[in-house]
Amino acid sequence: MTLLTLDKAVSTKTDTRETDRVPPQPGPLQREVRATAAEELTHLLFDQQDRARIHDTWRTLVGGEAFAYRPGLSPDERTALSYDRLRLVNDAVDNPEALASDPRLLASLHEWTGFVDGALGTLSGIHYNLFLGSFVDHDDRRHDLSEYMSMNRTGTFLCTELDHGNDAAAMETTATLDPATGGFVLDTPHPGAQKFMPNTSLVGGPKSALVAARLLVEGEDQGVFLFLVPLSDERGHLPGITVRALPPKLGSNVDHCLTSFDQVWLPREALLEAEHGRLSPDNTVTSGVGNRRKRFLRSIARVTTGKLCMSAAAIGVSRTALAIAVRHAHHRHISGPKAGQRLPLAAHRSHHGRLLRALATGYAMTFLHRRVVTRWAEHTPADQAEVERLVAIAKGWITWQARDITLECRERCGAQGLFRVNGLTELQQDLEGAITAEGDNLVVWLKAGGEMLFGHEPVERGHLGPLSPDQELADLEFLRGLLAEAESIWQARARTALREGPAGDPVGRWNEASTAALEVVSAHARLQAADAFLATAAQATQPTARFLLHSLCRLFLLKQISEHTGDLLAEGLISPDHVRGLPRTVETVVSDLAPHMTTLVDAFTLPDEYLATIPIASGTSITQHLYDRPSLVTT
Numbered sequence: 001m002t003l004l005t006l007d008k009a010v011s012t013k014t015d016t017r018e019t020d021r022v023p024p025q026p027g028p029l030q031r032e033v034r035a036t037a038a039e040e041l042t043h044l045l046f047d048q049q050d051r052a053r054i055h056d057t058w059r060t061l062v063g064g065e066a067f068a069y070r071p072g073l074s075p076d077e078r079t080a081l082s083y084d085r086l087r088l089v090n091d092a093v094d095n096p097e098a099l100a101s102d103p104r105l106l107a108s109l110h111e112w113t114g115f116v117d118g119a120l121g122t123l124s125g126i127h128y129n130l131f132l133g134s135f136v137d138h139d140d141r142r143h144d145l146s147e148y149m150s151m152n153r154t155g156t157f158l159c160t161e162l163d164h165g166n167d168a169a170a171m172e173t174t175a176t177l178d179p180a181t182g183g184f185v186l187d188t189p190h191p192g193a194q195k196f197m198p199n200t201s202l203v204g205g206p207k208s209a210l211v212a213a214r215l216l217v218e219g220e221d222q223g224v225f226l227f228l229v230p231l232s233d234e235r236g237h238l239p240g241i242t243v244r245a246l247p248p249k250l251g252s253n254v255d256h257c258l259t260s261f262d263q264v265w266l267p268r269e270a271l272l273e274a275e276h277g278r279l280s281p282d283n284t285v286t287s288g289v290g291n292r293r294k295r296f297l298r299s300i301a302r303v304t305t306g307k308l309c310m311s312a313a314a315i316g317v318s319r320t321a322l323a324i325a326v327r328h329a330h331h332r333h334i335s336g337p338k339a340g341q342r343l344p345l346a347a348h349r350s351h352h353g354r355l356l357r358a359l360a361t362g363y364a365m366t367f368l369h370r371r372v373v374t375r376w377a378e379h380t381p382a383d384q385a386e387v388e389r390l391v392a393i394a395k396g397w398i399t400w401q402a403r404d405i406t407l408e409c410r411e412r413c414g415a416q417g418l419f420r421v422n423g424l425t426e427l428q429q430d431l432e433g434a435i436t437a438e439g440d441n442l443v444v445w446l447k448a449g450g451e452m453l454f455g456h457e458p459v460e461r462g463h464l465g466p467l468s469p470d471q472e473l474a475d476l477e478f479l480r481g482l483l484a485e486a487e488s489i490w491q492a493r494a495r496t497a498l499r500e501g502p503a504g505d506p507v508g509r510w511n512e513a514s515t516a517a518l519e520v521v522s523a524h525a526r527l528q529a530a531d532a533f534l535a536t537a538a539q540a541t542q543p544t545a546r547f548l549l550h551s552l553c554r555l556f557l558l559k560q561i562s563e564h565t566g567d568l569l570a571e572g573l574i575s576p577d578h579v580r581g582l583p584r585t586v587e588t589v590v591s592d593l594a595p596h597m598t599t600l601v602d603a604f605t606l607p608d609e610y611l612a613t614i615p616i617a618s619g620t621s622i623t624q625h626l627y628d629r630p631s632l633v634t635t
Contacts, residue, residue: 037544037596041603044536045366045551054104058112061092063607071421076203078253082119083154083204089113090126090151097149100132103305103377105311107369115320115423116610117431118252122437123154125309126199131155134210134226138274143228147208154205156198156231159212159300168212169296173268174211175227177283181202182268186213186229187261187359192569198201200231200243201255207231210272211261212299221294222285225273229264231635238266244268251433254425272299278563303566304388306438307395308376311369314402314434317427318362323422323601324617325409329418330598330620340401345412352597353590355412358405358599360556365398367532368525377562389448390528396441397525399434406431413616421504422616424566442518450510451515452524453494459484461492465575473578474587476550479557480530487523487562490516548596555589558582599609 038624047054061067066088071082089109093099114121129149132155135145147153150151164171174191175184188194200207204567211229215222230238237243240262271279276298277287289298329346336343345351372387372394379387410417410424417424464481471478494516501509525580534558536547561568562582568574591599615622 003468007460010063032072035231037548038599038602040540040542040545041548041600042605044539044545045363045531045603047370048539048603050104054108055290056110057092058109059605059607061088062112062116062142063609065609068404069116069421069423069607069613075248079119079203080615082117082123082253085113085120086123086127086154086204087151089120090149094310096128096132097136097145100128101136103308104373106133106305107308107373110309111312111316113276113373114316114430114434115427116314118426118433119254121309121313121430122252122254122433123199123204125306126157127151127155127304129309130157130302131210131303134272134299136301137301138226138272138276142269142273154207156200156209158195158198158200158208158209158229160196160302161192161528162196162258164192165196166440168300169224169293171214172214172215173211173213173261175211175214175225175271177218177219178265179263179278184227184266184268184270185217186211186227186261186264188262188268193258193260194449195259197246197256198259200259201245201412202232202236202346203255204485209259212296215271215279217279217283217285221292223277224296224299225277226589227266227270228272228406229261229266229270231259238633240266251429251431261355278552303438304376304391308369310437311372311395311398311436314399315362315365315369316432317431318358318365318402318405319601319604320606321406321409321424321427322355322359323363323604323611324604324614325412325417326359326597326615327611328353328413331616332416346594346597348588348592349594351412352594354408355592355597356593357559358408359593359597360552360559361401362405363552363600364526364529364533364556365401367400367536368394370528371528371532371535391446392439393448393521393525395438396445396606397522397529399431402484403428403431403435416616416622417624421614423614445518445521449494449514449521452520453491453498453517456491456524457489458487458524461485461488462571463488463575467575471580473558474554476534476554479561479582480527482561482564482568482573483523483527483530483557485571486561486567487520487527489564489567489571490519490523494520498560523564530557530560544599548593548600551593552600555586555593558586558589562586 017473027627040062043051066085071076090096099109106125109124109128110121113124132145132148134144134157148155155351159168159171161168161171161173164395168523172189173195175186175187178185180482194213198209200209208228208230210226212224213227215225216516229241231241231243232238241264242262243259244258246256254595265584273279275288277285277289277295279285287295289295326346332345333342334345335341372390405427406424413422416422420426461483464478464485473479497516498509498513501512501517530553533549533553536548540546540549565574565579565582569576569579611617
């Protein structure tokens, strides 16, 4: 597909009162217009002029035969296949260290691999982001990484413990300085301190790990640091290292294990040192970041980029589910109201309406993610805390929305959607891991909500001013303003609840405020998505593409404010007529968008080779994918 190039700057002012319709155009001309619109949508969805650098390598890779669906594999075989594919990813990369240093490329890798192999996305995130990325950030270039660049050894990352998940700062694995040798003794003091869920099995070949452990110097706890630990070689796990496979779990087939250490000696150079902490020759720890908790957070700072990767995987999965479901809606025909009439599922509002609402959210998720990745790639020390919070908020909202979207798409495909070969069931299951990885969404949002109670200023209450007759629900700026007001309303409630909570009882006070604080975070996430959507739509120049983006954004915003109409009405920000007209306005937007569903998913540019393997996406029969097995029927 040819990239659309924008030759001059485009005004960012959106015509928010736009109500014009794109007229139907006959035959070949209509197809040409749709193709042109899809090209511009693709251009805007996929980083515009930077699309080739960020996306093309991964898109080409996952369209290859090595990434085709393999039926009938055992769980262990599927895990081994994911490691084989990880090496194909590495072969496609000119410089693995540069990949680890580029959050845009890392996120895109997850965006394109997540829908073909969820385990591969997990392994890629661990090896490139958590393992190699930690060396890039914290090692002062002291270690030879050539074995990991060539993937003669795979890198993994051991932080979470069986007894310490969201409170990983309280981990109990120790690395005790050995004065006699200058090295360290790594130890798991009790079963609860076993490292939980790293990919430390022998599958995939020899591995080394970065292990988060509490540094003890002359009996004094210096906080958590990272240590490079060889785990296995061609013969098996190394002495003192015990690895036990965890039972099967929901989602992708990663070789998750429990891992423990019994007095494992490490050389002095195993400690990763940088500005967050160094061990001097006289065994004194110096640090430029303050207390032990800050050292820990700096040691595991790569989890922020990991959140971007999890969000990217969820976006790729959502768009794939939508593409499959929309194609199925046009391929699958059912009986119409007239005798002998056959209609596609897409003809029915009960079907296409749900998919269009999901499409509006899917586009909003993509544009939000692009903005957040850019903010993180360009952040400075001055805005780092704010951007980290935005990354965390976006990860929670995007992965939760992705679960809703894939569930909707699976249901819209009926019984066909239950079969693995049709792609949707595994997409659903893999999202559960993304929701929990790099910090449980709810816990992450609670932290963000606490920070936003008094450290964040939304628009002032009543910012929109009195109602006027020309404020219409079709007006995008009006809808955006209403969502901002909803955020302010919930923040005021949360602050009041915290102030009026039981004195002398911090947990009780937070319990009173936490529900409202979570609503603040939710409204803020959706407002950020709306702003990213509006900014992107303003750059569209092709008329059909501009119309589709404005209409999708309108549908997205109408969906968001529908949850807040009571509050907005009580505050005098909307009128009873607005409330009464909301359902009709939604129906009008859905009606306008319904003929363009195929264009909207064509813009996702999923590889044709991939779609051809999905029966309900390609219009083929699932019977082409049957394979022999013993009969379940006896006579």
